[in-house]
Amino acid sequence: MNILAWKNLFHDRVRLIVTLTGIVFALVLIAVQFGMFLGFLDTSANIVAHNEADLWITAPGIPHVNGGSPILEKKRWQAMQAEGVEKVVEYAVFFVNWKLPNGAFESSQIVGFDVDSRIGGPWDIVEGDVDDLRGEDTVIVDALYKKKLGVEKIGDSFELNGKRTRVVGFTRGIRSFTTAPYVFTSMKNAKTYIRLREDETIFLLVKTKGDPRDVQARLRKIVPGVEVFTNAELLERTQAYWVFGTGAGTTTLMGAILGLLVGIVVVAQTIYAATIDHLKEFGTLKAMGATNGMIYRVILMQAALAAVMGYALGITIALAVVNATSNTDLLIKLPAEAAAGIFVMTLLMCMSASLLSIRKATTIDPAMVFRG
Amino acid sequence: MIEIRNLVKTYGSGENMVRALNGVSMDVRAGEVLALMGPSGSGKTTLVSILGGILTATSGSVKIDGREITTLGASELPALRREQFGFVFQGFNLFPALTALENVAIMCDLKNVREPKARAAELLEMVGLGAKKKAHPSDLSGGQKQRVAIARALVGDPKIILADEPTAALDSVSGRTVLEILSGLARTRGRAVVIVTHDPRVLEYCDRIVHIEDGRVGSEELRRVEEQVA
Structure with missing residues (x-):
């Protein structure tokens, strides 16, 4: 059944390009915004983070x-x-x-x-x-x-x-x-x-x-x-002030969330349209004995394949953006853990985007195959 | 092989209730080709849908090799369809993104047949399409598409082949080829082949014709008696 997911995805190249564009756009937006957020956390308190002191005595x-x-x-x-x-x-x-x-x-x-x-x-x-x-x-x-x-x-x-x-x-x-x-x-x-x-x-x-x-x-x-802070306390206070107190961090996080929402909507729309186009095929499969679970797997597999391809493209672009800003005063951080997290999020985004399609698939009446 | 007794199927309720089947009783035997004929809306498709475990009956009984199928739950019907039936549709219902081989192999996958590609290739050879394994449905003629659909229906060696207007979209040569394959399955491999049709060309390949009218069996006609006696 996996081959059906794979081939269906590649059969309509235009739809595939639209789907991947949606995922890549969302992913780059998420990665860059989240990378900026991590960069803000880093730069806002790097003087404290790199400091070997255990305690700070301050006014x-x-x-x-x-x-x-x-x-x-x-x-x-x-x-x-x-x-x-x-x-x-x-x-x-x-x-x-x-x-x-x-x-x-x-x-x-x-x-x-x-x-x-x-x-x-x-x-x-x-x-x-x-x-x-x-x-x-x-x-x-x-x-x-x-x-x-x-x-x-x-x-x-x-x-x-x-x-x-x-x-x-x-x-x-x-x-x-x-x-x-x-x-x-x-x-x-x-x-x-x-x-x-x-x-x-x-x-x-x-x-x-x-x-x-x-x-x-x-x-x-x-x-x-005076006040006495541990290094961690001053780090947290400084980050909280600059990143959240100024709204800079909230803005970048909102950008990342917006990217996620845009991604879900675009991918959901394209996967849903693809499901509607393949309703007769899914009906045929059901008539021939496929369970709803088997149909779901095809839809989810399509979403997962789109996610993997979109991620490969998107993370490449995001890393290029990170690289392009490495010599500027704007720090965008994209460590391996963040890249892995974004991969999981891309998968979840595509999977959740296919829920509408799955819901539609449950309503397919296999008797439709006899209606010409 | 198949015993159908007092089968009733209604749609809607109250004044809007429609009786698509109104007490159909008939048998289908192994090794025979049975044609279901009748005007549009007579209930042929409803009958074959219930027979194939796709629709549930309102009342009555359908037994396959003695096993009652009208009482099976929704979760049991897909397995019944996979194990007992091969389906051939008027519109072929092939997957356009897949090659002929993959269209057959996907059924092997669905029915857990070992070495799906090898088995699919064998079945395509059997229907005379060994050379078209890599062709997509868009590159095949109507007759060739229907032969791929028959190869797909034969996956898992089902006892019953249900064919809905299998020749309706085919020219006379392709139609005859398809009917020869379907009747050959009944004669040489003992399969029960039920064909819903309006096509008079089908009649010469049938053992029996059951006419359905207004949801009832109108008449039953025995064909090829000489051959059966011989």
């Missing part, structure tokens, strides 16, 4: 990692008193103006970190070295933002918040969710750019020896006037 009530405000550096010494604390270092993420060679300003985000411990420092460095940040007025930027920041090569000089700075290295792929690229520098330099007082910091990063939850509880008791 009270910060909405996300990019919204920190100064706290006194002396709290570092208070934190060091807590049992289970291995190391506490200063850290900063703060918006500052980057002056372009033409005199215009671009918004950027200074990431100041402790160069000795390297906690919270840049990753995926493609040119230069973290140690180059030990020098005064030095920064590392991401190669994806060269054009935006007017940077061409190592050694180029700019102004950050009115202070001279020099590019000493490049990372590749550290994107920012906002329009302000990350600019990595030493904490010492960062204080100058952000214009923090010497006794101020934005965050304190804590490495622990024991269970971070236990240390978190102790820090909350002995360090007053």
Whole structure:
């Protein structure tokens, strides 16, 4: 019976093309929108996700990692008193103006970190070295933002918040969710750019020896006037703010759901039309002894074959889109797990689209074969 | 082989009730070709549909080799049709997307026949279409299509062949070829062949003709008596 599903599908090439177009359109829409959603999750909190700190000490009530405000550096010494604390270092993420060679300003985000411990420092460095940040007025930027920041090569000089700075290295792929690229520098330099007082910091990063939850509880008791987050808590808070709080994530998810609905409607319509065209054949099969279950299998097999072909085409296009955006500041992520999930969803979409057809098939009267 | 007694089939109810069959009784024997004749609307197709387990009777009895089939449930009828019957339709009812071989093989698949393609090829050879195995229905003449349909009906070696106007769409040469194959099945392989027809060409191949009029058996005519006696 499988051959009937296969041949019926290929017999009408135009219908097959329409069906596959529907599936591919839906699938690319789902994959790209969902990939953007995953990209948003990634870029919105990559500074936290790549951070080796176990705990973050912040000013009270910060909405996300990019919204920190100064706290006194002396709290570092208070934190060091807590049992289970291995190391506490200063850290900063703060918006500052980057002056372009033409005199215009671009918004950027200074990431100041402790160069000795390297906690919270840049990753995926493609040119230069973290140690180059030990020098005064030095920064590392991401190669994806060269054009935006007017940077061409190592050694180029700019102004950050009115202070001279020099590019000493490049990372590749550290994107920012906002329009302000990350600019990595030493904490010492960062204080100058952000214009923090010497006794101020934005965050304190804590490495622990024991269970971070236990240390978190102790820090909350002995360090007053601050909030203490685990890395996971701050990650979640930051993602929730940027991805859902701004509506960006909801929009992309809605796009993916829309793609799914469009796919179901298009595929349902074409599979239903194909079933109507083959009603006499299904009636013949029933008259000759096929059960309803056998007819369903033919219809479902058609849907599954269409799904597999549509997926092969659609995922190829989606991966091409992902590849085409790899060198832009828009991150679209399509990991193997997501691709596998989309395959299952495509199958389910096509199967559910064939339910109308199955319902129609149950009403076929086999006596129709004697009506000419 | 088949015993039909007081078979009644009604459609609708009350004033709108129509009696398509009104107490039909008759027998069909193994090895005979029986023609069901009668004007349009007389009940021939209803009779053959109930006989083939496609329609359910309102009342009466149909026994195949002593087994009552009118009491079978909807879930049992498909198996009955697969095991006992081969169907040949006026409009051939072949699957246009499949080749001749695949059209026959799909029935082998349906009836769980081993090596479906080999068996389908044998049956196509038997109806003289061995050379047309790879042809699609659109590439075959009406007579050739009907021979593919007969090959399909023979899958699983059913005891009863039900043919609905098998020659209606065929020219005289193709019609005779088809009738020779169907009557040959009865004579040489002991199958019961029931043909619903208006076509007078069918008569010379029949052993008996049953005339159905207004849902009843109007008359019964024995043919080929000399041959039967001989």
